[in-house]
Amino acid sequence: MLEVRALVKSFGALRATDGVDLEVREGETHAIIGPNGAGKTTFIGQLAGTLRPDAGSIRFAGEDVTALPAPKRARKGLARSFQITSIYADFTALQNVALAVQAGSGHSFRFWSAASSDSALTGPAAHFLDEIGLANRKNVLAANLSHGEQRQLEVAMVLATRPRLMLLDEPMAGMGAEESQRMIELLSRLKRKQTIVLVEHDMDAVFRLADRISVLVYGRIIATDTPERIRANDEVRRAYLGEDA
């Protein structure tokens, strides 16, 4: 589904991505973990198309997307969430999701009829909100949702683009224990139908959700394996888990 080869990205003297190879299989949930500063956000930026790699290639669904800008990748089914919540604060929850539905339904050079009464947009949007557990909050301005609800809303927007691969950048960031539990339950429901790349700090979440885990340290992937083997891997323990789990 996703194939990354020899990816390199430098900022000045810092090689934030230093020859990364990664393969994500269709249907799996592939977690990427690593200590702070390991280059996770830089890496996911290159996958999503907001950062241009210096070298290497990214193939998605059999096609080279290395040079494609973010909007085109999104339309091909590579949809992302952001580490820092990124929603339309001045739109309602329903409008947020409806826009994502609209993005996946052809061009939007339609100037006259009201989008808010277009059931081709609001129908699916309501369905995704329901799936994510925000059905009763659909007419609330996104700015007035709680932090946890905003994170859920962002996942609903990702879903509403009908992605073939979801890139989730720390979906539990800033959440309380209860909110995290709800998000983990949500993602474990989604993972049955979706291919997911999950970047996450919350080890509890990672080990419960991931089918495979890649460990990123100093811009390199030092191991890719099942959660049990990653837990047992000496190099990983030394580099990372030893201080955390």
Add this chain to the structure above:
Amino acid sequence: MVSRRALAFWGIVFVVLLALPQAAIALNQAFYVDLVRRAMILAIAAASLNLILGYGGLVSFGHAAYLGLGGYAVGILAFHGITLGWVQWPVAIAASALVAAAIGAISIRTSGVYFIMITLAFTQMLYYLAVSLDMYGGDDGLRLRTPSGFSGLVDLGNGLAFYYLVLGVLLLSLFTIHRIVHSRFGLVLRAAKSNDARTRAIGFSPYPYRLAAFVIAGAICGLAGALYANHTRYISPDFMSWVQSGDLMFMVILGGMGSTAGPLLGAFALILIEEVLKGWTDHWQVILGPLLVVSVIFFKRGLAGLLDKPDA
């Protein structure tokens, strides 16, 4: 979804503007017909700016360019003996749209302060181009001897008929812009203003949508320019001076960015305040300046914010 308050507001606006000429003439104050006609024309220009500034987040500091282009299109055609409005006005709109497409194609690639400066620079170029057109009066401008003719359908020489034509164009423009910002297109435009990164991440490239909005705004403002030329019967480079661009921006901000009623309220407020202050003192700008600063501080969402909730 129109709230009852908004409905009442538009009802009052419509009735007042409809009845104003009769009332003014009855009270022997025909001067006000002229004043309100000017306010309405500038409200159309401000409403077009609001489409890109208020809804699109494109802070254009050169919107008067299209007021000038529309005006000069009418003036230059009339100078060469083409006084037919059926020709002049479409040319005014098309020329403005074309120039907006060219300016927009370049300037929308930039953002922030650069966008402001580039739009200003392009308009200054057009301003000096107009100054250099000696054939059409250069610095002094160009008199419009015959107003645009509409085959006897409307006589713009008749102040009252012209007033009602302007009212019609104003309401039509406001309605059109209202439809646009609530359409799929308008939602993308507003979304890109609200959160550019998110909009790209769900699969929209904001550029073509912003450019299209920029062209539509230019076209509508070009029409306002054609009206304005007929109103003043005189076209000069001042139509597109940066002061005029600033006035339009101020109308939008004072009235309330991103609301349908905002530009209308802003245009009327600015022109009426100006008129009142001018009656008091020659140094009216000394009072207007601080007044505008205070109004921006106290009405964050503009005059329209006093009226209704923002339309989401």
